[in-house]
Amino acid sequence: xxxLARRGYGVTVFEAQSVPGxxxxxxxxxxxxxxxxxxxxxxxxxxxxVEIRTNACVGRDIPFEDLRTFKAIFIATGAHQSRSLNIRGxxxxxxxSGLDFLRRIHMGEKISSGEKIVVxxxxxxxVDVSRSAWRLGAKRIQMVCLESREEIPAFPDEISxxxxxxxxxxxxxxPLRITVAGExxxxxxxxxxxxxxPKPDSPLNPILIPxxxxxxxxxxxxxxxxxx
Numbered sequence: 613x614x615x616l617a618r619r620g621y622g623v624t625v626f627e628a629q630s631v632p633g634x635x636x637x638x639x640x641x642x643x644x645x646x647x648x649x650x651x652x653x654x655x656x657x658x659x660x661x662v663e664i665r666t667n668a669c670v671g672r673d674i675p676f677e678d679l680r681t682f683k684a685i686f687i688a689t690g691a692h693q694s695r696s697l698n699i700r701g702x703x704x705x706x707x708x709s710g711l712d713f714l715r716r717i718h719m720g721e722k723i724s725s726g727e728k729i730v731v732x733x734x735x736x737x738x739v740d741v742s743r744s745a746w747r748l749g750a751k752r753i754q755m756v757c758l759e760s761r762e763e764i765p766a767f768p769d770e771i772s773x774x775x776x777x778x779x780x781x782x783x784x785x786x787p788l789r790i791t792v793a794g795e796x797x798x799x800x801x802x803x804x805x806x807x808x809x810p811k812p813d814s815p816l817n818p819i820l821i822p823x824x825x826x827x828x829x830x831x832x833x834x835x836x837x838x839x840x
Contacts, residue, residue: 613625613657613662614656614657614660614662617657617660617661617662618660622661623661623662623663624662624663624664624665624682625662625663625664625665626665626668626669626670626674627664627665627666627667627668628667628668628669628670628672628673629666629667630666630667630719631666632654632664632666633650633654634690635690635691635692636650637650637718638711638714638715638718638719639711639714639715639718639737639740640714640740641714641717641718641740641743641744641747642718643743643747644740691839691840692711692839693839693840694709694710694711694712694835694836694837694838694839695837695838695839695840696835697732697787697835697837699787699788699789699790700789700790701789701790701791701792701797702790702835704790704792704797705795705796705797706792706796706797706830706831706832706833707790707797707832707833707834707835708832708833708834708835709834709835709836710731710733710737710738710740710741710834710835710836711737711836711839713741713744713745713834714737714740714741714744717744717748723748723832724832725745725748725750725831725832726750726830726831726832727750727751727752727831728750728751728752728754728829728830728831728832729742729745729750729752729753729754729830729831729832729833729834730754730756730800730828730830730832730833730834731745731753731754731755731756731833731834731836732756732757732787732800732833732834732835732836732837733755733757733835733836733837733838734755734757734758734759734763734764734765734766734783735765735766735836735837735838736765736766736767736770737836737838737839738755738757738766738834738836738837739755739766739767739770739771739774741834741836742755742774742779743770743773743774743777743779745832745834746777746778746779752780753778753779753780754779754780754781754782754828755774755779755780755781755782756782756783756785756787756800756802756828757781757782757783757784757785758784758785758786758805758807758816758818759783759784759807759816760783760784760806760807761781761783761784763783763807764781764783782802782828784804784805784806785802785803785804785805785826786802786803786804786805786818786820787800787801787802788801788802788803788825789801790833796831797830797831797832797833798829798830799827799828799829799830800827800828800830800833801825801826801827802825802826802827802828803820803821803824803825803826804820804821804824804826805818805819805820805821806818806819806821807819
C-alpha cells in the first residue's frame with residue numbers, strides 16, 4: 613500500500629481486525645516493537661492517502677463482489693493459522709495456540725494463565741509467548757521444543773534473554789498427550805527425542821528415545837510450533 617501510494621495509485625486496505633497493523637500489532641510483543649513506533653509507521657502510510665478499513669473481513673463483512681470496482685487486488689493475509697500438534701487433549705480448555713495467546717493479550721483481553729505455563733515450540737513465537745507470560749506474572753514457565761539447544765530456531769539473543777528472565781528451556785523433547793483434572797489442564801506428557809535425517813513428509817523427523825517419558829504440570833498450555 614505504501615509503495616503503490618507513492619507511485620500515485622489510490623489504495624484501500626481491508627483489515628479484518630478492529631485495528632490496523634496485522635502481526636506487527638497482534639503478534640509481536642510491545643517490548644520488541646514499541647506501539648509508538650508502530651503507530652508512527654501506520655500514520656506515515658496513511659499520510660500518503662492510503663485508506664484503511666478495519667473490521668472488514670473480505671468474504672464475511674465485505675462481499676467478494678464489492679471488489680469488482682477495483683482494477684487490481686493484492687492478497688497479503690499472512691500466516692495466521694497455527695499448526696496442530698495432533699495429540700490427545702490439544703482441544704481442551706486451557707490449551708491455546710501461540711498466536712491466539714498473543715492476540716488476546718494485545719487486544720486487552722484477560723487471560724487466566726495460572727502460575728504454571730508450558731509452552732511447546734522453539735521458534736520466536738514460542739519465546740514471545742514465554743516472555744509475555746512472564747510479564748503477566750506467571751511463576752513457572754517451561755518452554756519445551758523438539759530441537760536440541762544448539763538447533764533451536766529462535767534468535768539466540770531472544771533465547772538468552774528468556775533464560776535470563778527465569779524461563780526454563782527444555783530441548784529435545786516431543787509432546788505425547790495433554791491430560792486434565794476435572795475440566796482443566798493438569799499436565800503434559802513428553803518423551804525425549806533426537807532429530808534424524810529430514811524426510812520429505814517429516815522435515816524434523818524425530819527419533820524417540822525409549823524409557824525417557826516425563827510429565828510437566830500446567831495450568832495453561834500454549835502451542836507454538838509454526839504458522840501457515
